[in-house]
Amino acid sequence: MNTGRILVVDDNEDLLKAARLFLKRHFGQIDLEKDPTLLPDLLKNESYDVILLDMNFTQDVNSGQEGFHWLDKILEIDPSAVVVLITAFGSVDMAVRAIKAGASDFVMKPWENEKLLATLNSALQLKSSKTQIQQLKDQQEILKADLDEKFKDIIGQSPNMIQVFDTIDRVAETDANVLVLGENGTGKELIARALHRNSKRADNPFISVDLGAISESLFESELFGHVKGSFTDAKTDRPGRFEIANGGTLFLDEIGNLTLPLQAKLLTAIQNKRISRVGSNRIIEVDIRLICATNMPLYDMVQNSEFRQDLLYRINTIELRLPALRERVEDIPILAEHYLKQYAKKYNKDIYKFSEAAIKRLEKYQWPGNVRELQHAVERAVIMSRDNVLQPEDFFFNTPQQPKDNSDISLEQYNLEDVERILIRKVLAKHNGNVTHAAQELGLTRSSLYRRLEKYGL
Numbered sequence: 228m229n230t231g232r233i234l235v236v237d238d239n240e241d242l243l244k245a246a247r248l249f250l251k252r253h254f255g256q257i258d259l260e261k262d263p264t265l266l267p268d269l270l271k272n273e274s275y276d277v278i279l280l281d282m283n284f285t286q287d288v289n290s291g292q293e294g295f296h297w298l299d300k301i302l303e304i305d306p307s308a309v310v311v312l313i314t315a316f317g318s319v320d321m322a323v324r325a326i327k328a329g330a331s332d333f334v335m336k337p338w339e340n341e342k343l344l345a346t347l348n349s350a351l352q353l354k355s356s357k358t359q360i361q362q363l364k365d366q367q368e369i370l371k372a373d374l375d376e377k378f379k380d381i382i383g384q385s386p387n388m389i390q391v392f393d394t395i396d397r398v399a400e401t402d403a404n405v406l407v408l409g410e411n412g413t414g415k416e417l418i419a420r421a422l423h424r425n426s427k428r429a430d431n432p433f434i435s436v437d438l439g440a441i442s443e444s445l446f447e448s449e450l451f452g453h454v455k456g457s458f459t460d461a462k463t464d465r466p467g468r469f470e471i472a473n474g475g476t477l478f479l480d481e482i483g484n485l486t487l488p489l490q491a492k493l494l495t496a497i498q499n500k501r502i503s504r505v506g507s508n509r510i511i512e513v514d515i516r517l518i519c520a521t522n523m524p525l526y527d528m529v530q531n532s533e534f535r536q537d538l539l540y541r542i543n544t545i546e547l548r549l550p551a552l553r554e555r556v557e558d559i560p561i562l563a564e565h566y567l568k569q570y571a572k573k574y575n576k577d578i579y580k581f582s583e584a585a586i587k588r589l590e591k592y593q594w595p596g597n598v599r600e601l602q603h604a605v606e607r608a609v610i611m612s613r614d615n616v617l618q619p620e621d622f623f624f625n626t627p628q629q630p631k632d633n634s635d636i637s638l639e640q641y642n643l644e645d646v647e648r649i650l651i652r653k654v655l656a657k658h659n660g661n662v663t664h665a666a667q668e669l670g671l672t673r674s675s676l677y678r679r680l681e682k683y684g685l
């Protein structure tokens with residue numbers, strides 16, 4: 228049983244009844260309407276997959292003008308409506324005009340049931356494709372808005388980041404391949420998207436591939452596509468990422484994770500600017516701008532024969548090194564504020580700032596996971612905090628601190644402040660966080676210990 232919803236509009240009651248009798252055996256819902264002037268109201272409250280519309284409603288008028296009028300009205304209310312016109316026998320010219328005016332098809336009166344059925348079935352298919360296309364367009368709009376929002380602001384005012392912005396300015400417009408280097412979470416993908424957005428290819432796709440997440444066996448099919456039947460799971464023809472990125476930018480993340488045989492395959496594709504789908508000999512030309520990223524030491528890997536030198540030289544025309552967050556401590560407060568605003572809104576919490584001690588604590592931490600780790604730390608703090616100012620104790624770090632925070636004190640490495648901080652931590656831990664006892668042992672008053680706790684973000 229078909230599920231389509233069909234509306235039949237005709238002034239002839241016998242025809243309407245006959246239509247319903249036949250069509251209800253094949254479709255989910257059949258509505259009838261004698262009076263076309265009621266169409267606008269009807270269409271505001273109901274949606275139909277196909278509207279079967281007569282061309283003439285006034286007795287003895289066969290010009291079809293009424294049909295055109297109502298066709299226009301329907302398309303005005305719903306531009307994606309699928310309208311099949313009912314035309315009088317012998318008026319093919321009019322039917323052609325109707326299709327030009329936006330009707331999807333026509334049937335001749337009196338119709339043969341089987342023919343009507345076939346026409347309505349293809350009209351339904353058309354409707355379903357139109358709906359799918361609309362859904363994809365809507366999704367794309369949302370995704371684009373989302374990405375633009377997410378990647379719009381690259382936050383940073385530190386000298387290190389200003390240098391990065393300067394490089395983006397200079398290279399974005401060129402078609403040069405760019406290699407982005409940096410630790411995890413430093414914003415490599417963010418920068419790659421910014422390069423694309425500011426390039427001449429901005430209106431074409433930005434396609435991102437995480438090479439670390441693709442298994443060796445699927446590598447070729449993912450990147451170059453495949454034809455139906457080329458391997459067990461290849462149920463249909465499918466384009467690969469190179470083809471989809473055609474005209475745009477291909478972002479290959481984690482390029483340091485590729486095995487040597489895959490590096491060779493990638494190099495061939497990049498060098499020739501051509502690929503062929505797995506299982507096919509047809510050559511497809513591709514025009515892409517390549518941006519690669521990794522957190523691995525590619526130059527050392529070349530020395531150790533783990534990464535092909537010729538591939539490195541293909542991808543590193545311009546090299547952009549992103550600083551670790553600990554190398555741009557000045558940016559920590561603004562990044563933290565940015566995420567505080569974002570998450571306070573998301574979780575509907577009335578938290579509006581960090582205490583000074585909290586900011587100090589964030590500035591002192593080493594951030595091995597960089598901006599991503601900071602983002603998660605602020606999110607967690609926003610969720611957990613009961614106060615409207617975030618405090619140092621709202622931040623827990625899972626990763627061990629760098630040497631500066633180890634408790635082994637070596638005099639070459641530390642200045643007096645470091646030693647004081649470490650000592651206070653140790654004594655506090657010994658007294659399970661009891662400030663009075665810790666102050667006694669340290670020979671300080673409670674308030675001067677508090678001052679130091681604040682100062683060191685403890």
Ligand SMILES: Nc1ncnc2c1ncn2[C@@H]1O[C@H](COP(=O)(O)OP(=O)(O)OP(=O)(O)O)[C@@H](O)[C@H]1O
Nearest residue numbers: 380381382383410411412413414415416417598599
């Ligand atoms: N300068 C920045 N300003 C604002 N947000 C940033 C900045 N740098 C990174 N981020 C945010 O940090 C998160 C991680 O960024 P991104 O995924 O670009 O890092 P990555 O270096 O590609 O990470 P990985 O190496 O793990 O793939 C993202 O949510 C991104 O929006």
